[in-house]
Amino acid sequence: MRTLILILCFAVSMTGVSTTPKAAEAQSSTSSDAAALTAFKKAIREKYDMKEKAFATHDAETIVTRFYTKDAISAGEGFGIFVGRSQLRPMFAEDVNLYKVKIASVHTIVRGDAGWDWVDFGVIPVDTKEKPFMLAMLFLWTKIDGEWMCQGDFYINGSFSTGKVTSQHH
Numbered sequence: 117m118r119t120l121i122l123i124l125c126f127a128v129s130m131t132g133v134s135t136t137p138k139a140a141e142a143q144s145s146t147s148s149d150a151a152a153l154t155a156f157k158k159a160i161r162e163k164y165d166m167k168e169k170a171f172a173t174h175d176a177e178t179i180v181t182r183f184y185t186k187d188a189i190s191a192g193e194g195f196g197i198f199v200g201r202s203q204l205r206p207m208f209a210e211d212v213n214l215y216k217v218k219i220a221s222v223h224t225i226v227r228g229d230a231g232w233d234w235v236d237f238g239v240i241p242v243d244t245k246e247k248p249f250m251l252a253m254l255f256l257w258t259k260i261d262g263e264w265m266c267q268g269d270f271y272i273n274g275s276f277s278t279g280k281v282t283s284q285h286h
Contacts, residue, residue, distance in 0.1 A: 156226040159264045160233055160257060164219040171217045176208035185258065189268040192251070216240045222276040231257035231264065236275045250275045250282070 163183055170178040180201050184190075190204060191197040198204050218238040225232045237251040253271040257264050274281035 153224065153226055156231050156257075156264065157221065157224055160224075160231070160255070161221070163264065163266070164221075164235075168217055168219060171212050171215060174212045176205065176212045179208045179212070180205045183266050185260065185265045185267050188266055191269075192271040194273070195271070214242055216242065220277075226257075229259035231259075233257065234276050236277050237271065249273065252276045252281070 167179055167183050170176070170183075184201065184204055187200055188204065189197070189199050190207075196207075198207055217240070220236045220238070221233055222236055223234040233255045235253050235255060237253040238248065239251060240248045250273070251271040252274040253269055255269045256267045258267045259265075272281060273283065
């Protein structure tokens with residue numbers, strides 16, 4: 117939990133373009149800042165749509181190679197730490213058969229070739245006997261050769277929209 121708080125404090129403290137109303141009031145945004153934010157949000161929404169579709173079609177390889185960078189790190193309390201595509205691949209190979217997902221951006225910042233997006237990551241088990249759950253997730257983005265790729269993510273059970281941390285689902 118301390119790691120998440122440190123990551124969130126660092127990311128929020130970075131001067132960047134933000135979508136929250138208070139941050140927008142506090143900053144004097146230029147039209148280029150707004151254009152950069154709009155372009156970033158569109159690009160990562162396309163990546164989220166791709167990831168959602170890949171879960172729905174049980175396509176782990178698309179997630180591993182077209183969403184994440186080669187050296188991406190994914191970490192979640194109670195879930196594990198996965199470093200690089202070689203560790204992400206078996207995790208997603210299993211997860212795409214167990215779950216469908218829905219990703220909703222809550223707070224987005226972009227600064228040059230780096231971006232942060234806090235999302236509510238809805239997880240719907242394929243097994244209807246299991247209950248759906250929500251992850252509060254921070255995606256870290258980097259632009260490589262003109263394409264936004266996820267450099268890593270960190271997540272806990274909960275929701276940024278509700279501001280609540282929940283108990284683990286399993």
